[in-house]
Structures are given as structure tokens and as C-alpha cells.
Amino acid sequence: MEFSRALSRRSVIRGAGALAGSAAAMPLLSACGGTVGTGSSGTAKVQDIKPGTLTVMSPTGEIGSDLVKSFETAYPQLKVNLINVDQTRLNAMLAAGNPPDLVEQPGTDVTPYIASQGIALNLDAYFEQSSVFKESDIMPVNDVWKWDGSKQGSGSRYGIAKDWSQDAMWWYDTQLWSAAGNAARKPTEPITYDELLDAAKAMTKTSGGKTSMYGLWYVTPDIDRIAAMVATAGGRIISEDLSTVDFTSPEAIKALTWIVEAGKAGVGYSVTNPSPDWDGPEMFAGKQATACQGYWYTGFTESTAPAFESKLQFNAAPLLGSTRISPSFGAVGFWVPAKAKNPGGSFAWLEWFCGGAGAKQRISKGDGLPSLKSMVSLLPQRNDFERACVATQNNELDYIDVVQVASPYALNTAINTTLAKDFPAAITGSMSVAKLADTLTTDVNAVLAAGKKALGK
């Protein structure tokens, strides 16, 4: 047996060595190959619970071991494996055709994308036969988990909120507020964004170039927050067909101007001065006087910083214009991937965690609003703090609305990455707000167009 010169042993070693060297110079390439997953957007047939392990993708620490134990007691044939929410990992698992059984994400942001791309399981059949979720009992906020092929808010269900809040609402430290000379606010009456900025300036303490107290919360250029601000001024960012955005309307310009001014004033953490953490830890460390968080902050305060209960006030969502709209930015809940191995088991988790014993356990701690109307009475009212929070929240429910921001052509992560790239120039003064509006419109539309093209549309 002779070996040709073209494939001598030496050349094999040289070739393989070159290949290995090439791969070393292309670090991500070898990591990004994989098989392709398929999805289906048709209504899924109800399947029984299969015994085995249920992989739940949820933020680390969010689901306690006590809840897992309770679920496993209720469903002894299922074992729960919690993995941290990570879009990178989720993409890889979806691409490999081995997705988790449940994924925890904000319904407001992901529903059009996961439903239109066939990644998520259509849960209509499961909801129809459910003894836990009765259509008349499901809170309207869960409509964000619906998609009819062109519009979010109607059509088939692709998930349900585990709990939710009206996330444009805000909290302030009453001691810091009054010490700065700000007049006390009635919790149910909305403040304007301009008034808020003035109050924040009064509370901010800066010395020798260092800020020891921020008056305003962490203002991130997030599409949900911008759209919510714009909605209170009667405007809208995304087009009816969800394929383009427009930041150049007078309402959008007003919102952008406020965010840029807040960043320039340095009264809060911003995209040019990012917070090392989110509002909660900063506020409870005495570095921040306000927080832009919804009702769920009640339970968080009680479990994390009970000393703050006596001085925190929960308030109605601020207004940029005159329309009272107080949306949920998340309606965070679970969806089931189309290729999940045990959809029957996944739905059992949905029922237990979002509408059953697990939900009751969490709602009674003030960790958010329930997905079912029948559970509203479980909201805790054991002390003055809890009663005040529930009173403010009940009043705010009248102003809940779905502010459309999500598109089937891009995840909000992609849009927010684009916003974060464009905002710094405006905050540092090298770009006008008008130019920022143009740039954002162009750049975000490019992202949406690329997503649309990727879908072959």
C-alpha cells in the first residue's frame, strides 16, 4: 500500500495542525456551529405528564428550594432542575433541539418573537382543558402572552405571568424627600416627569466630584420605559404592523429630552454612569432616594430591608402628558418551547406555579400581583405598609394598559443594545436630541429590517 504525496503522513499532521491553529485564531467559530431546531406554531395537543426531570430556566435565586420541594411533593413523578436565565444558553439549547421545559421571560417583550418564529408551544389546548386557569378568572394583563399572527394582545396563548406589576410606578424615601424641601405627594395622584426631575435635583448630594446620594432612580434607555412615557403623552413608538419605529414624534422627542436631561444633570445613574446594581440594593444602601419599581417591591422591601417599610411611599406612575397609563413592562412568566420533551409536565408547572399552590405562596408575601382575579384577595395587608401599598395598587389597576413595544422581528434585547449605543453621545452633549431621535429611528429600524429579512419577509 503506497501513500500519495497529496496525503502523506507528514501532510496529514501539517494539515491537521494548520486546522487546529486556524481554530485557535477563530475562537467563537468553533463554538457557534450546531444543529438547527424546528418549531411549530400550530395548536399543540394536550399530552400527559411524563415522569422525569423538568428543566426550568429562571433567574438564579428567584425560585426557592421550598417552592421546588412543594412542587415535587405535589407532583412526585417530576424532579425540578433549575438553570439560570441566559439568552445565550437558551439560544444554544434551542439551536441544539434540546430546550428547557420552561423559560421565564417577560411576556411583553418576547411573545411576538417566540410565537411568530415557532419557537414557543401554542398552549390553547392546555388552557382549554385546565381546571386551574378559567378564562374568566385570568387577569387581562396576561393578554401580552397572546399572539394572533400579526398582533400582540389577542389570539392564542403562549404563556402566562407568574406574577406581575405595573412597572412605571415608583417609590420614594419620605425622609429624604421632605428633608430636601419637597412637598409630600398623595400616592394615588401622578407626578409629572418634570416635577420628578426637580425633586431629584433637590435630593441629589454631590461633593468633590463624587455623588453620595442620587435623587432619581437608575434611568436606562429601555424601549419599555420610553414607550410607557410616550404613551402617557398620547404617542406610540412602534408602527401598527410592528415592523418600524419612530422616535421623531413630538411625544417621543419629549421623552428622549427628559432622559437626556436626567443623564446630563447627574441626578441618577444613567447609561453614561451605570449603576453597579439595580434600584433596590442602591436604595437600601442609602445611595438612592427613589426607585422605579412596581408593587412587587413591597415583598422585596419586607424581606430585604424591613427598616425601610416605615419611610417608603409607593406612588402612581408619573406622567409625561395627560393620559394616565400605567403598564406592565414584563408580565414575567413562563413559556414552553415547541420542542420541549415533556409539555404535559411543563403545563403542570404553569398551573402550580402561576395559578396553584405555588402562586398562593408567593402572592401572599407581596411578591407581585396574581395572574388570577380570584387571588387578588391574597395580597397581604397585615400592617400599615402593606395596606398602603395595596391601596395605591388597587387604585392604579384602573390605568393598566398594554403598551405595544415588542416586535416579531427582533427581541427587545437587540433594540435596547442599539439604544444604549446611541444615547451616550446625546448625554455627553455631542449629539442633539433631534439628531438622537433620527439616529435611534434609523438604527432600530435597521435592526427590525434585518430581523424581518431573516424571516424571509
Add this chain to the structure above:
Amino acid sequence: MSTFQIASPAPRRRGGRARRIRGALAFYGFISPWLIGTLLLTAFPVGYAVYMSFTDWNGMTSFMPWVGLSNYQQVFTSGDTLSALSKTLILCAIVVPITIAGSLFLAVLLNKRMRGRTILRTLIYLPAVVPPVASALIWKVIFDKNSGAANRILAIFHVDPLDWLNGQLAFVVMIVVLLWGVGAGIIINLAALQTVPAEQLEAAKMDGANAFRSFRHVTLPAISPILLFQTVLVTITTLQTFVPAILLSPIAGSNVYTNIPPANDVYMVDVYEQYFDYSRYGMGSAMLVVFFAVILLMTGLIFKFLGRSVFYAVDPSESGKG
């Protein structure tokens, strides 16, 4: 008087062909685990990624629309991508010379006989054994605007605190972090300096060469292959800078990528964003293929221009042999 004899051909041993086959089988048997691993875990993924670069795949669905060279066209016309590439090249232009020259300078100092040399060597090498995550976080604490040591030192001189981790200064901090690993280069250079023949240095000294001339004409040529190797290695690793940019981001957690200061938005960060923020696997793959070509080009240029100054030791007994 010597006589020449024509050697008769060696008798062909029986079974030569069978032996060659056995040899070949043994060869491929021994390398097959590595070869199979390379083909499956390297060649296939790389080939697949190159294929992806011609598509608009979003990484999640089964739909992979073929877009031809469109992604490559975008790589060469996208302002963000070209800006990221230029930042990366600037980073390389600063870090590589300082790393090579600095590590050589310190190695020469540590090669001298002096008291406490071992302790000094250990201390200087210590940063190189600290995990990159830990070192980046240490520097992040040092350069924190409100409580970092850097601003405290500036305060002694009545300088207002600087926001090191945001804006353009973040690039300076990233350079500092990259240079902190110079200890590894020192060790390699120290090892190279030990190989410089003492007799050559002695001869140069006897010929009246001072320390500088001796270093310039004896030491440097002797260690030049090692310096070339280091230059190539440091260039490639600096071009692929990614982890320090992430770890120096002012925030942690899932939003880290959207909060990397624009100054530190180097090429690999841009690639990562394309893959995992924008779900544009095709574009990300095209960027990597282009980057691969850039790395090859840079390596080629280094060999072309520095290769002329590299001297390889040749065994005199081997010279002249065909």
C-alpha cells in the same frame, strides 16, 4: 590513497510492503483519536460557521436564508464594525510593543545577579498566575470612581476624581489590565536569556564591547526567535481581547454587554453582540471569518518584517549538508 567502491544495492527485504502497511496502520491508529477529534470538534464547526456566514440565521429557528456575500458587505460598510476593528488595532499597537519591550527589559534586570533576585522574580511573575477574572475585578475596584485607590491618590494632589470605567478612560484601564500579565513574557525571556552562550558574551567583552553593544549584538540575536514567537502570540491574544472588556463593564449581570463603554467596544465584543444580542449568527460568523483573515494578515506581516531580524542557531557540523 582512498578508493571508491560502488555499493551494491541493499538486498530487498522480504515483506517490505507488508511492513510499510503495518507502519501506516500504526501511525494512523495512534493519531486517529486526535484526528477524529479535530475533524469533529474543529473542522466541522469551523466549516459550519463559514457556511453560516453566508446566511441570515437567527440562531433559534430552522430557517436559514442564504444571503450570499451580503454579511461580508455589511462587515466592510458598518460604521460600528469598522470602529470596533480600528479600536482593536490601536489596542494592539499599544499593548504589543509595550508587552514585548517591557517583559524583555524586566527579564534582563532579573537576569542579573543581585540580592533578593528570586523574591523579585516571584513578585513580578505573581500577576501572571492570578486568574484573569480576579485581576480584572481587582483593577475595577482600584479604578472605581467613588471608592477606588486611583482617585484617592489623585485626591492627594487635589485632582478631582476621574470616571475611569466610563468614557475614553475605560480604554486606558483596559490597557493596564492587559499589560498586567507581562509576567508570563518575563519568564519566557528569562528562559531565553539563560540560553545565550556565555562564551560568546565573554568573547564580546574581551573584544571591548560594552554592556549595551554586547546586548545588541550577542544577546538580542540569540533570543530573537523567542521574541518573534512572543510577538505573534501577544498580537493574536490582544486582537482577540474580550474578557477584560466584559469584566471592566461598570455593571455586572445580564445587561453587561449593553453597558460596555463605547471606548472598550472592541471587535470581539461587537461579534458577541451580533450573535447574542441581535441574534444575527450569519453576521457574527462573517465578522469572525474576516477577523481570521485580519489575524492571518497581521501574522504574515510580522513574519515578513520581523523575520528578517531573526537569527537561528545552526550547528556548524550540519552546515553544508545537502
